[in-house]
Amino acid sequence: MSYYLLLSALLFAIGLYGVLARRTAILIFMSIELMLNAANLAFVAFARASGNLDGQVMALVVIALAAAEVAVGLGIIVAVFRARSSTSVDDLAELRG
């Protein structure tokens, strides 16, 4: 089990790198999906280790949540692109103080 937990931590760290290093909103979004999947892998590994199905149900919940998040997030990205013709997060800095 600890092998898959370490794998999950590694995937999460790679997703974190993507969120910080990418400069385009949609690619940051893809990295977030990677992190959600890493968390799911940890849930499934724990479910397997403890012999309890609740972990798998939680992973299902996360997948449904990710689907909703993708629908709204991509809608926001399309709307931002229409208004600014760019989704680079460096250009969208109007809210900074």
Add this chain to the structure above:
Amino acid sequence: MSAFDLIAGVLLVASALAAVTLKNAVHAGLALVGNFLVLATVYFALEAQFLGWIQIIVYAGAVMVLFLFVIMLLFDARADVSTGRMPWMKWVAGGFAAVFFLTLAYAFSALGPVHPLAEIKLAGGLPGPLGQLLYGPWLYVVLLIAVLLFAATVAAVVLVQPGVRGARKKPQVLEREREQGEVGR
């Protein structure tokens, strides 16, 4: 640890690295599809069959198709449209991710052994046992997810409608502007 675990781990890490480093956005998306498919096979190996199929249908199918649609709609597949404002950011991100991984690994290694229940009740993670949980103790969560998905659908439709993006003016404001226009004439 079997050979399958090793191969799946190497494939998972390689495709994840490709997804966060490739310059071409479509290539990065396809690497992510590969990552999701390998993850589905890992789910099968971990006795989560239903979850594995859901992973293929929802993630590798629906979600990634949406992503690729938006990439091809909005960009000509360039990943990093504006680079160079913070060229040191990659190194900061790499260091941050490494520290985060080491912290997580330490936390996992400090974890005591998980004691399995008296009887393992995974049943291969088939839809039947999962459904009994979903429509039993998790029922309220399922209802909340239904509300969430409904709200997200409405939000997605509203967000991409061209007419409602700007703030709508109230009727009183419109009337006042019309009056001022008449006075000005």
